[in-house]
Every structure is written in C-alpha cells, then in structure tokens.
Amino acid sequence: MPEHKMLTKRIGDINPLSIKDAMEKGSYKQFKKALSMERIDIIDEIEKANLRGRGGAGFPMHIKLMSTAKQEATPKYIVCNADEGEPGNFKDRYLMEKDPHMILEGMLIAAYAVGASRGFFYIRGEYDQAISIMKWAIEEAKEKGLLGKNINDSGFDFEMEVRTGAGSYVVGEEFAMIESIEGKSGRTRVKPPFPTDEGVFGMPTLLNNVETYCNLPFIVEMGGNNYKKIGTPTSTGTKLISLSGNITNPGVYEVPFGTTIREVIDTLGGGVPSDRKIKMVQLGGACGPIIPEFMLDMQIDYERFEEFESKTGAGAIIVMDDRQDLFEVLLRIVKFFEHESCGRCTPCREGHVHLEKLLRKFFKHDGTPNELYSLESLARVIHQSSLCGLGQSSPISIISTLGYFRNEFHDRMAFDGGEES
C-alpha cells in the first residue's frame, strides 16, 4: 500500500510563513463552511468519521467534543498538545513547521463546535523553530480576522496563544499540561474529573494532539462517511509515521491505517542501509514495544497495538539493525524515564532506578536467574501500579523484549546458559 497523502498533500508546496499563500491553497475554507453548520452536526460528522486521537491514547474525539460542548460553565478552553517529547516522534514538529494554518483551522473548527473562546497551543520549549512559526501564523490569522471577536460575522469569538514548555516530557500528559498552562510544575492529577469537566483554570477544556486537529478540515470537507472509507473499519483515516533509526530514507510518511510496518520500512523507508538485517523495531517511541523482524507484517491499527498492553500509537517506528545491542538500547530507554519521572508515585520514582541497576547487570554479562525474575516482576509492578501513562507504559519495552528476545537475557547471565529457576 503506498502513501495516502491527505494532511501532508500540500506540504512542500505551501509557504508556512504566508497566510495568503495558505488561503489561496484552501486554508480556512472548511472552517468557514463549519461556521455555517450547526455545532451538533459538526460533532456528528466527526463521530461518523470515527476519528481517534493521534497523540497516543487513541481516544475517540467525538466523545471529548460532546462532553465539552454540553458543559454549561463558561469560558471553555481548547488546548493543542504539541509537546511531542516521546523519543522517535517528530511528526508534530513537521506539521507545525510546514503547515501551521492547517492546525489552526482544525482548532478553530473544534473550538466552534464546543463553544470555546480561548485556545492554548502548548509547544515544547526545545522546538524553537516551531514556536516562532506558530506565533507568526497566529499573528497572521489575527490580522485576517480569523482569530478575535465576531469572526467572519458569525458571532463566534476565539483567541489563541502559544505557551511553551521548559524541558519536561511528562507535561505531554493531559493533566500535567493543564497544570503547566496554569504556570505550575507539570504533575498529573488524579482522574476524574476529566479535563472536559474541569481543565484549565477549572473550566471545561478540550485537549487534543496536533495531528488530531489537522484531520478536522478534511472531515468537514468530505463528510464523516467518506472519511471513514480511508483506513480499516476500526481505525479510520491516515496516520503520520515518524520513521527513524537504521533506515535508508528516514522521515515523516502518511499512510492509511492498515498499512503494515514492513511496507513502511521497505517500500517507503527503502530498508536498512548497507544491506544489514533488521534486529528489532520499536513502535510508538520510548514507551512502546520492541518487536523482532518476523512480526513486521503487523498492521498499523489501534486494536493491534492494544495487544501489547500499550496504548501508544503516536506513530514512531524506530528501526535497529543487527549491530545494535538490546541492553544498550533498554538502558537508554530506562534512563530516559528515570530522568522524566515526576516523582509523584513510588513505583515510577523508585522503580526506574532499580530497573536500571538490574539492566546494567545483564549489560555487563553478569545477570542471574534471580535478577531476571526481579526485572520481570518489577517491570510488571511499574506497569500496573503507576499513576499516569508514563509509568504505565515505560516498562513495555522491557516486557516485550522479555517475551521476544528472552534468549538474549539468558546469554547475558554470569554463567553461560544459566537456567531460570
């Protein structure tokens, strides 16, 4: 299956610093169409389209839209999650740097549908270029009267501003992000209430990923029923894939759901350089499973990812060739989470430190059967008892490799061929 360019169709063709150019190429037409529709009908189309969140968790967007729309409390807010801190992901950066008005148009449609009056565009602090481009795009949209009071004489008021992160991965989690927008440390809250009930400043808040918003103009344009013809019956539309690692043509590719991982790697990515063999592939980013070569015929699909007890489908594919050492890779991943843990709950705060110690033993060919047992149970405990998605998903790489690459753990024991007790 080839690429299916929808969100990325005009990228390269459009000047991201010119709203005039973007509008000549169609920007804000669908927003204007949406303004002439009933709010409920917009949400209805999105429900028919079966659009699910592209930021990782895959939650159906219409449910969030509906619960925000039906709130009586005002003002309501919407947030665009452009924190993209998950190693191996760069598709949101690509969208911001190449087509900022597509994202703004999607947010405007969502804001109108739920009756929000203010938007926060939260970009991680390291994305300097994306921050400048989005700020510029927002200024241009204001000048054109697409943001502000009584937009297009519709009576709809909406303002928007960029907020920047300051070097914290966990702030990508929705509640941590809300705290951060309020000017606080980014520690998550216990749910419920959900952001749609009590979000930014305690008000109803719709929070979605960059790519999720980008789908809205297309759904308004073609209608939900046509949109859902793209992809598979359960996972509709396209997915942007961030392809990296040991790969000939790394980059962002847009494919319909249902495409296999092998097609992305071989057909679009041109395979592994120097004719090396693939040893393993990590899916989703640092928090995703690591799978062996023989599983690459798996389809990109929300349901398939859930089999790994991993909700993650932000769309990273990290290819690693046969020179790479599994334990070096796992150590890198665990150290990432150790550093990024917000420290609020014990399994995550203490657990990663201990996971690192155990992995080091195997790295040094000095593991024992007991340590293998500890590693496995500790990974499970962190996975099952952490408060937020960080700790819940951080051990997935270890849990998956304990399944698919178990013999490597055995090979790294102090006594060659050590038996598990």
Added chain:
Amino acid sequence: MQLKEVLDKYPQSEDYLIEILMDYQKHKMHHDLTEDELKTIATHLNIKESKVSSVVTFYSLFSLKPKGQHVIQVCHDVPCHVNNQPDVLSTLKTMLAIDIGQTTDDKMFTLEYTSCLGACDKAPAMRIGEKTFTKLTPNKIKAIIAEYRGRKHA
C-alpha cells in the same frame, strides 16, 4: 535584556510564570536564574517565592547555576544512539576537554545531555542555544565548535 523589560511583555498573571522564566533566562549570558531574580518575579506576580523555586527545579531547561555562554545539548535517545551518537559525544568531550555536566574553564561552553530533539530523521542531533544541528559527524562538530569559538562574544 533587563528583567523589568521581560516582565512588562507579559500579563501580570501567575500562569505566565514559565513563559517569563524561559524568556528571561534565554537572554542571560550564562543562562541562570538567581535568587534575587526569582524573588522579583514572585513579587511581580504576587505569588510565593517557594512556588517560583519549585517550578524552576521541576523543569530541566531552567538553571540556578551559571553555565557556559553556549550550552551544548547532545541528544542521547535511541534513534540518535543507533546513528553514531557515541562518536559525536566523544568528539565533543575531546575537543572541549570536559565531561557531561561540566563547563569549560573559559566559561564558553557547557556540555549536557538532552532528551530527543524531534530531529531523529536527521540523527544524530544536538542543540546549541536555540539552534539545532543535525546529521552530525566528528568533522562537522569540529567546524561548528571552531565557528562558535571564533565569534567569542556573539
């Protein structure tokens, strides 16, 4: 830029704390925030100083310690790691004669790790100040460092 100028750019509301801190720290020669400055910001926003301190310690881009004029942040996540990131790091360490977390004697450079910079398709990557450098090789690094050394007080 003076702190007052930065404060004047933002609404006097506590939710702008992170924006203010980021903006101000960027303009400082050694990229650090002092106790006095935190106090001024707290008073201006009418919040407790301890709150400002806790925000500064939570986010890793803030620093209470002075750093080199140019902070070099090397990405060390998996996509960079499998694309010769270790060579990049050792070249930097040798050239600057410092380890991760250290600052050169002339206070020109600090070397740090960073999480993924979202430039994995052009790995390996690093960031100096607000600029991201990609597809790094030992030779490229030599050229980049020479360039920064050359413009001393840029």
